[in-house]
């Protein structure tokens with residue numbers, strides 16, 4: 001990879017000052033890292049031998065970090081139910097029948113969609129993830145792969161700690177460090193206490209992260225209280241499930257003050273998924289309180305089945321709107337905070353903020369160019385009283401992303417994916433879906449879905 005200078009009209013740094021540099025440039029080294037940042041004429045003059053890519057009518061910013069998503073092929077086919085019924089009716093039967101080839105096709109499709117709307121890092125909880133690793137390696141996205149593990153007699157159709165470990169051994173640190181593998185757990189209720197212990201031992205042994213869903217719905221809290229006479233975050237702490245080297249929890253909608261305190265003290269990252277939480281009628285997370293307590297809150301789209309797209313700009317806008325609506329406070333969750341949740345704070349929620357999330361020297365060149373020559377970006381006013389950050393949160397859409405670079409490699413240019421034929425990926429998905437759905441229907445016809453939780 002040759003060094004390159006990216007020269008844009010605006011550099012949205014997402015450093016600690018939320019600085020925006022006009023007519024700025026970043027020098028990307030052959031190692032895929034940012035080597036210098038400054039005024040374009042100075043960076044160019046200091047590196048006369050380096051090719052300059054002029055991003056005119058573009059702003060350059062760190063790539064978005066999708067802190068919680070699921071690859072999948074169920075878009076628009078799992079509608080109108082709250083989360084636990086929805087799992088039994090639509091999702092778990094799919095898990096029973098999905099095969100390796102279908103899982104790989106889903107990851108190719110979802111990572112391509114992610115790159116096209118400016119996500120350079122995804123945390124994906126999914127199945128048969130060797131295929132996901134192949135997809136991330138080929139398409140060029142940075143991925144944290146987290147298998148959907150269950151270790152419970154009632155949920156014996158998911159990934160297991162054994163398949164999770166095999167994936168760690170094969171892929172953790174793979175694709176030049178772009179692919180990392182954590183230990184995953186669908187939900188605490190999907191594993192036995194003995195398996196909880198083994199999961200955390202495995203994360204500690206491999207010095208990797210741990211990711212699960214928690215406090216998503218009121219049911220989640222009530223059921224945990226019924227079983228253990230305590231709230232979910234208290235239970236996770238008591239049972240050692242916050243003891244991995246790094247922990248990221250998805251949702252965390254229904255939280256007590258004491259639970260927020262635990263998350264802050266234990267430096268647990270939270271992935272906030274406002275669209276999923278609205279669509280499944282789960283509730284409005286206490287994001288403002290989490291941020292005030294110092295918890296690193298990233299944003300996640302959740303899966304194609306609960307969103308129904310993977311556009312993080314939509315997620316940014318929705319996080320702002322939901323915070324304002326749920327608190328009846330038009331000033332709640334200001335636009336810079338949302339920009340940080342989508343980038344550098346999302347990186348911190350993953351424990352990767354030393355590597356990604358801002359345009360700073362030494363970090364990975366995970367960068368995106370966003371068009372500014374569009375009606376929805378107009379007018380664009382910079383400076384202290386400007387509207388650039390408001391436009392980024394409330395006006396921009398994923399389709400405005402023009403270029404995506406991961407680790408110094410351009411993988412989307414002029415809005416087109418360079419690392420695969422997008423039409424082929426779409427055709428593969430369309431071809432795979434009828435058989436997947438037929439097998440799920442066959443399973444459902446033979447087995448009335450049961451509420452496994454009710455008999456535990």
Ligand SMILES: [Zn+2]
Nearest residue numbers: 213250302303
């Ligand atoms: Zn999820």
